Amino acid sequence: MHYNVLIVDDMPVNRKLMKKVLEKSVEEVTFYEAEDGFEAMERLEKKEIDLIILDLMMPGKDGYQVLREIKENENLKDIPVIVNSAVDDMASIKETLGLGAIDYFTKPITPDQMKIIIPLKVHNALKFFEQKKELQRANTRMMQEMKIATALQKTLITGKQELNNVRVTSKYIPSSQIGGDFHDCIENDEKVWFMIADVTGHGVAAAMVSSMVKVIFNHVVQESRSPKAVLQQINHTFYHMMGDNRHLCFSAFVGLIEKERLTYANAGHPYPGLYRSRIGEVESLELNGFLIGVFDDTDYADVSTEITPGDYIIAYTDGLYETRQDEGGSTNSHETVFEQMKKHKKLIPQNQDSFMKAMIQSFGKFEDGDFEDDVALMMIEVKS
Numbered sequence: 001m002h003y004n005v006l007i008v009d010d011m012p013v014n015r016k017l018m019k020k021v022l023e024k025s026v027e028e029v030t031f032y033e034a035e036d037g038f039e040a041m042e043r044l045e046k047k048e049i050d051l052i053i054l055d056l057m058m059p060g061k062d063g064y065q066v067l068r069e070i071k072e073n074e075n076l077k078d079i080p081v082i083v084n085s086a087v088d089d090m091a092s093i094k095e096t097l098g099l100g101a102i103d104y105f106t107k108p109i110t111p112d113q114m115k116i117i118i119p120l121k122v123h124n125a126l127k128f129f130e131q132k133k134e135l136q137r138a139n140t141r142m143m144q145e146m147k148i149a150t151a152l153q154k155t156l157i158t159g160k161q162e163l164n165n166v167r168v169t170s171k172y173i174p175s176s177q178i179g180g181d182f183h184d185c186i187e188n189d190e191k192v193w194f195m196i197a198d199v200t201g202h203g204v205a206a207a208m209v210s211s212m213v214k215v216i217f218n219h220v221v222q223e224s225r226s227p228k229a230v231l232q233q234i235n236h237t238f239y240h241m242m243g244d245n246r247h248l249c250f251s252a253f254v255g256l257i258e259k260e261r262l263t264y265a266n267a268g269h270p271y272p273g274l275y276r277s278r279i280g281e282v283e284s285l286e287l288n289g290f291l292i293g294v295f296d297d298t299d300y301a302d303v304s305t306e307i308t309p310g311d312y313i314i315a316y317t318d319g320l321y322e323t324r325q326d327e328g329g330s331t332n333s334h335e336t337v338f339e340q341m342k343k344h345k346k347l348i349p350q351n352q353d354s355f356m357k358a359m360i361q362s363f364g365k366f367e368d369g370d371f372e373d374d375v376a377l378m379m380i381e382v383k384s
Contacts, residue, residue: 001028001130002028002029002030003026003028003029003030003050003051003126004029004030004032004047004048004049004050004051005022005026005029005030005031005032005049005050005051005052005053005122006031006032006033006034006040006043006044006047006049006051006052006053007019007031007032007033007034007053008033008034008035008036008037008039008040008052008053008054008055008058008063008066009033009035009053009055009058009084010035010036010055010057010058010059011055012035014055014084014107015033015035017109018053018084018118019031021109021114021118021119022118022119022122024119025118025119025122025123026119026122026123026126032047032049035058036058036059036060036061037058037060037061037062037063037065037066038060038061040052040054040061040066041061041066041069044070044076044079049079050079050080050126050129050130051079051080051081051082051122051125051126051129052070052079052080052081052082053082053084053122054066054067054081054082054083054084054101055083055084055085056083056085056087056092056096057085057086057087063083063085063096064095064096064099067081067083067096067099067100067101068099070100071099071100077100078129078132078133078136079129080102080125080126080128080129081100081101081102082101082102082103082104082105082121082122082125083096083101083103083104083105084104084105084106084107085104085106085107086106086107086108087106088106102125102128103121103125105117105118105121161185163185163187163192164187164383165187165190165192165257165382165383166185166187166192166257166380166381166382166383167380167381167383168185168194168378168379168380168381169352169353169356169378169379169381170183170376170377170378170379171353171356171375171376171377172374172375172376172377173319173360173374173375173376174374180197180198180199180200180206180207180209180210180250180374181197181198181199181210181317181319181374181375181376182196182197182199182210182211182213182214182376183195183196183197183315183376183378184214184217184218185378185380186217186218186221188221188222190258190259191256191257191258192256192257192258192380193217193221193230193254193255193256194254194255194257194313194315194378194380195217195230195252195253195254195255196252196253196269196272196315196316196317196376196378197210197213197250197251197252197253197269197292197317198250198251198252198269198317198318198319198374198376199213199248199249199250200247200248200249200250205248206248209248209250210250212241213234213238213250213252213292216233216234216237216238217230217234217254220233220234220237226256226263226265226302227254227255227256227263227264227265227300227302228265228299228300228301228302230254230265231252231254231265231267231289231292231300232298232299232300234252234292235267235292235293235295235296235298235300236296238292238293239292239293239295239296240296242293248293249291249292249293249294250267250291250292250293251267251268251269251270251291251292251317251318252266252267252268252269252292253265253266253267253269253270253272253315254266254267255272255313255380257307257380257382260306260307260308260309260382261304261305261306261307262274262304262305262306262307262313263302263303263304264285264287264302264303264304265287265289265300265301265302265303266285266287266288266289266300267289267290267291267292267298267300268288268289268290268291268292269315269317270316270317270318270321270334270337271284271285271286271287271334271338272284272285272313272314272315272316273285273313273314273337273338273341274305274307274311274312274313274314275311275312275313275314275341275345275348275349276307276308276311277308277309277310277311277312277349278308278310280345280346281342281345282314282338282341282342282345282348284334284338285303285305285313287301287303289301307382308382309382309383309384310349310381310382310384311381311382312348312349312352312379312380312381312382313378313379313380313382314341314348314377314378314379315377315378315379315380316337316359316375316376316377316378317373317374317375317376318334318373319373319374319375319376320337320359320360320363320375320377321333321334321336321337321363322373337359340358340359340362340363341359343362344358344359344362348379352379352381355379356377356379359377360375360377
């Protein structure tokens with residue numbers, strides 16, 4: 001590893017001595033010199049420096065000013081600075097450390113300092129900076145990968161889906177990273193199965209769980225006859241797959257559309273809305289149930305209702321209403337969402353994208369983010 005070290009001191013003899021001390025202890029090093037604060041800042045703007053040895057008492061711009069400017073500069077603030085000064089009072093030492101210097105040693109340099117203390121301080125500072133840069137590079141790579149993953153996840157669960165018996169319009173808005181919200185809609189033998197779910201937490205673990213559950217859902221509906229049976233099978237499979245990791249669970253709503261009838265079951269998910277086109281009204285599909293993954297032997301219930309062509313099922317995750325608090329200090333709930341559905345009900349058959357946008361803005365948020373939680377919205381139109 002090659003290092004660039006900047007020695008800032010107004011006395012040439014001090015710079016020469018410091019180079020002599022460090023040449024014996026630091027391999028593959030290039031030294032740069034500055035005789036005052038102005039030259040030091042010029043060097044820092046032109047060269048990539050790994051360590052600064054800084055004198056305090058210099059004409060023009062002293063070491064205190066240089067240290068302040070370095071720590072206020074976004075591109076320079078992480079460079080380690082070791083102060084080397086004849087000023088040895090505790091107030092000065094405290095001030096420089098408070099400004100961001102990582103170490104301090106005094107002049108004149110003693111033989112022990114030359115042989116042991118200074119080389120050790122410099123070695124530790126260089127290793128610290130090297131590790132910090134590697135962490136920053138790793139973090140940058142991770143954030144780039146997360147950004148790509150977020151974009152892919154958003155693409156996968158946002159858009160329109162045209163099936164024989166239904167038309168699906170959906171939207172996914174991540175809070176800041178990939179999360180556990182997802183939905184799916186499958187048509188099989190004149191039956192339409194759909195599911196919307198919200199895995200606890202954010203990040204890679206939640207996204208992996210949501211992907212896994214989506215695969216399980218696609219498999220289970222091939223053999224199940226009712227939404228409650230689907231939830232029970234998903235719950236049983238997920239419970240045993242997670243083992244002792246009980247911190248991961250999720251809410252889910254499963255529906256089955258068959259011959260102008262909707263049958264649904266709920267596992268702790270916010271109640272969807274049902275827009276009935278004949279009367280132009282929205283009703284709440286209220287049904288409770290335990291979250292998936294809490295107990296192995298959880299039972300769920302089925303509820304059925306008639307539906308007609310032109311009706312819409314409107315499902316969402318709780319990130320929609322958990323984005324702010326009302327004036328009384330309590331968190332918005334699905335009841336508030338239902339009120340907003342009724343308020344914007346005329347948009348439902350006219351323009352689904354506009355309806356979803358209106359719902360999002362009803363909670364003081366916009367589609368470019370600023371959500372405390374991921375938000376998924378799904379509208380299923382029953383076709384003739």
